[in-house]
Amino acid sequence: MGGTSTISVGSDGVAIITIINPPVNSLSLDVLNSLKDSFDQALQRDDVKAIVVTGQKGKFSGGFDINAFGGVHEGKAMTTGPASKPGYVSIDILSDTLEAARKPSVAAIDGLALGGGLEVAMACHARIATSTAQLGLPELQLGVIPGFGGTQRLPRLVGLAKALEMMLTSKPVRGQEAHSLGLVDAIVSGDQLLETARKWALDILERRKPWVASLYKTDKIEPLGEAREILNFARVQARRQAPNMQHPQVCINVIEEGIVSGPRAGLKKEYEEFQVLLQSDTCKSLVHIFFSQRGTTKVPGVTDRGLKPRQIKKVAILGGGLMGSGIATALLLSGYQVILKEVNQKFLEGGLGRVKANLSSSVRKGKLTQEKMEKILSNLKGVLDYENFKDVDMVIEAVIENVSLKQQIFMDLEKYCSPHCILASNTSTIDLNLIGEKTKSHDRIIGAHFFSPAHVMPLLEIVRTPNTSSQVIVDLLDVGKKIRKTPVVVGNCTGFAVNRMFFPYTQAALLLVERGADLYRVDKAITKFGMPMGPFRLCDLVGFGVAVATGSQFVFNFPERTYKSMLIPLMQEDKRAGETTRKGFYVYNDKRKASPDPEIKKYIEKAREMSGVSIDPKLEKLSDKDIIEMVFFPVVNEACRVYAEGIAVKAADLDIAGVMGMGFPPYRGGIMFWGDKLGSKYIYSRLEEWSKMYGDFFKPCAYLAQRAALGAPLSAPLDQGKSRL
Numbered sequence: 001m002g003g004t005s006t007i008s009v010g011s012d013g014v015a016i017i018t019i020i021n022p023p024v025n026s027l028s029l030d031v032l033n034s035l036k037d038s039f040d041q042a043l044q045r046d047d048v049k050a051i052v053v054t055g056q057k058g059k060f061s062g063g064f065d066i067n068a069f070g071g072v073h074e075g076k077a078m079t080t081g082p083a084s085k086p087g088y089v090s091i092d093i094l095s096d097t098l099e100a101a102r103k104p105s106v107a108a109i110d111g112l113a114l115g116g117g118l119e120v121a122m123a124c125h126a127r128i129a130t131s132t133a134q135l136g137l138p139e140l141q142l143g144v145i146p147g148f149g150g151t152q153r154l155p156r157l158v159g160l161a162k163a164l165e166m167m168l169t170s171k172p173v174r175g176q177e178a179h180s181l182g183l184v185d186a187i188v189s190g191d192q193l194l195e196t197a198r199k200w201a202l203d204i205l206e207r208r209k210p211w212v213a214s215l216y217k218t219d220k221i222e223p224l225g226e227a228r229e230i231l232n233f234a235r236v237q238a239r240r241q242a243p244n245m246q247h248p249q250v251c252i253n254v255i256e257e258g259i260v261s262g263p264r265a266g267l268k269k270e271y272e273e274f275q276v277l278l279q280s281d282t283c284k285s286l287v288h289i290f291f292s293q294r295g296t297t298k299v300p301g302v303t304d305r306g307l308k309p310r311q312i313k314k315v316a317i318l319g320g321g322l323m324g325s326g327i328a329t330a331l332l333l334s335g336y337q338v339i340l341k342e343v344n345q346k347f348l349e350g351g352l353g354r355v356k357a358n359l360s361s362s363v364r365k366g367k368l369t370q371e372k373m374e375k376i377l378s379n380l381k382g383v384l385d386y387e388n389f390k391d392v393d394m395v396i397e398a399v400i401e402n403v404s405l406k407q408q409i410f411m412d413l414e415k416y417c418s419p420h421c422i423l424a425s426n427t428s429t430i431d432l433n434l435i436g437e438k439t440k441s442h443d444r445i446i447g448a449h450f451f452s453p454a455h456v457m458p459l460l461e462i463v464r465t466p467n468t469s470s471q472v473i474v475d476l477l478d479v480g481k482k483i484r485k486t487p488v489v490v491g492n493c494t495g496f497a498v499n500r501m502f503f504p505y506t507q508a509a510l511l512l513v514e515r516g517a518d519l520y521r522v523d524k525a526i527t528k529f530g531m532p533m534g535p536f537r538l539c540d541l542v543g544f545g546v547a548v549a550t551g552s553q554f555v556f557n558f559p560e561r562t563y564k565s566m567l568i569p570l571m572q573e574d575k576r577a578g579e580t581t582r583k584g585f586y587v588y589n590d591k592r593k594a595s596p597d598p599e600i601k602k603y604i605e606k607a608r609e610m611s612g613v614s615i616d617p618k619l620e621k622l623s624d625k626d627i628i629e630m631v632f633f634p635v636v637n638e639a640c641r642v643y644a645e646g647i648a649v650k651a652a653d654l655d656i657a658g659v660m661g662m663g664f665p666p667y668r669g670g671i672m673f674w675g676d677k678l679g680s681k682y683i684y685s686r687l688e689e690w691s692k693m694y695g696d697f698f699k700p701c702a703y704l705a706q707r708a709a710l711g712a713p714l715s716a717p718l719d720q721g722k723s724r725l
């Protein structure tokens with residue numbers, strides 16, 4: 001597992017124990033054992049009067065080593081030897097060695113103190129931090145609860161309500177806020193940190209500062225009746241926000257146990273529940289998502305060639321519509337200089353206005369100060385021609401989806417931009433080779449596919465053609481990271497990864513409804529499964545115009561497996577076009593609240609007639625499970641095609657693309673991960689059965705058929721499947 005801790009004793013009698021396990025000083029079992037040894041040593045040595053715990057290179061600790069979770073999920077024991085004793089870390093090391101020590105300890109926190117890292121710090125008798133330090137218990141984000149005493153100590157340090165908020169949202173607090181909450185005792189600058197902590201530890205020894213064992217603090221905990229009310233309120237909220245997840249409820253129960261039966265009983269329950277949650281599907285899925293998200297920037301043959309990203313300072317955006325202005329906002333917020341080009345003054349003003357509106361909304365929400373907004377806006381320049389394009393490092397074209405227009409633009413760009421400039425397109429459907437056909441710049445043409453609203457949605461699809469240079473991909477990966485997006489590198493095809501995987505999502509729903517399933521029940525079952533909205537509500541949000549335009553690309557490119565329904569065109573004829581017209585599959589009131597519309601029936605009947613299909617009594621009575629499978633198995637099927645064609649290099653990239661681009665529930669691990677949980681054989685047999693009844697839309701692809709025949713996982717590396725065939 002790696003990692004260690006060191007101990008060095010100063011002439012003042014203070015031992016500095018440093019956690020060392022790059023890159024984030026995570027707490028592997030080796031580190032925890034070494035921490036215990038260092039403490040035992042410090043407690044035994046006569047020249048040590050007090051102890052300071054810190055982390056190497058300005059990071060206290062990013063928490064327990066999540067790689068060990070992955071090991072458990074693969075069937076390896078997380079702990080061996082004495083460490084397998086129940087409560088070894090939380091009780092033996094942190095409570096009975098650190099906190100109960102007869103020498104005081106102080107945590108000196110810079111950078112990160114997350115999860116187990118903060119739990120170590122809370123077991124110390126005081127905490128000194130820098131103002132930029134981040135302190136939090138984000139374990140719920142991984143499907144577990146804090147397991148090293150955090151459920152017991154955090155409420156006793158900051159009060160029940162704030163502790164619940166910090167754990168249930170997994171959001172860390174900065175040093176200053178931690179200080180005002182009582183989580184840290186003083187804020188100092190980085191260069192003062194160790195000196196202040198040393199002195200603080202000696203002051204505790206001399207009783208000039210309080211010697212606090214946070215596990216036994218009682219002043220911040222409400223009386224039992226009041227505490228129960230707060231806990232019950234949190235239970236209701238957590239059930240509403242995370243209806244498919246157990247671990248938030250478990251977290252609240254464990255906190256309650258400590259309040260009702262005392263903190264030692266709380267520690268025992270925390271340990272027991274942690275072990276159970278560690279084995280849960282939710283934890284397996286969320287840990288998979290954690291590593292997969294970090295894995296998207298590792299592209300074999302590209303990022304392993306030692307290329308360094310070039311510095312991108314100035315970016316030009318073509319088109320100030322919804323997408324262009326959103327992309328400009330995202331770049332500006334991360335310090336880039338942006339040139340926004342439009343075709344006339346009116347459109348330009350509209351585009352600049354949208355950027356300003358996006359930033360103003362951040363100011364209103366308290367995410368940005370007015371002063372910062374002014375500064376950011378000084379980096380934005382609106383233009384009507386290419387004169388300023390000479391020194392831009394990257395251009396992102398975000399005009400309407402029109403091939404000849406885009407071709408002309410790319411020819412112009414080749415003329416006006418420097419030869420090193422990256423030429424990116426935000427197209428969501430058009431072949432990049434076609435866009436660059438009339439240029440000689442194929443190596444620097446790349447897709448930068450953002451999702452709307454671009455300054456909010458976390459995914460960036462980076463689309464490469466066989467000609468795109470690795471350097472350009474590395475550059476765009478770096479920009480993606482800087483603007484805080486999760487970049488996923490995909491190949492060039494209709495719809496790329498996200499839109500292509502999810503085009504059967506709406507199609508399956510249309511097929512079911514035309515054959516008798518209730519439209520609103522379909523949406524309900526899908527939202528219950530964990531999608532932010534069902535396929536029909538999503539169509540309303542996107543707008544029927546866009547849905548038909550993208551749908552027709554798929555009909556054109558994949559005619560054999562697209563389901564052609566007339567339902568949407570029929571509704572369009574009656575000027576129902578989705579949320580913008582306040583009528584689509586739902587009707588909308590002034591507050592954009594959607595309600596079912598009984599009139600929908602008549603459109604469905606007409607569409608059914610036109611498709612020449614009849615009601616299937618089986619589909620009228622589908623269970624939620626059946627609805628979910630009939631909507632998502634075609635999505636899994638398409639994801640398999642995308643993977644088999646090499647559009648994605650790793651199945652895990654598709655998991656991230658679906659989670660970040662479509663809102664597939666992360667606690668189900670992503671589309672391929674979820675498919676593997678159900679098994680390739682099962683998915684294949686269901687699709688095969690439906691394809692016989694309802695046509696080729698459901699026909700399993702060759703890759704899925706092969707995997708099912710082998711009983712192999714869908715996500716196994718491609719060559720692995722082939723060699724076994």
Ligand SMILES: C[C@H](O)CC(=O)SCCNC(=O)CCNC(=O)[C@H](O)C(C)(C)COP(=O)(O)OP(=O)(O)OC[C@H]1O[C@@H](n2cnc3c(N)ncnc32)[C@H](O)[C@@H]1OP(=O)(O)O
Pocket residue numbers: 023024026027062063064065066067112114115116117119138139141142145146147148150291294295
């Ligand atoms: C018993 C305990 O209560 C249980 C726990 O403590 S569970 C762990 C709780 N801690 C967390 O959830 C923190 C998870 N980590 C993070 O949120 C972020 O990584 C971070 C805020 C620490 C750093 O973010 P950032 O600077 O953007 O770097 P990021 O790319 O995420 O991470 C850097 C590397 O550290 C690794 N890493 C981060 N935290 C880790 C951890 N706790 N264990 C193992 N590896 C970790 C990442 O996998 C990544 O590895 P890679 O370079 O090989 O891809």
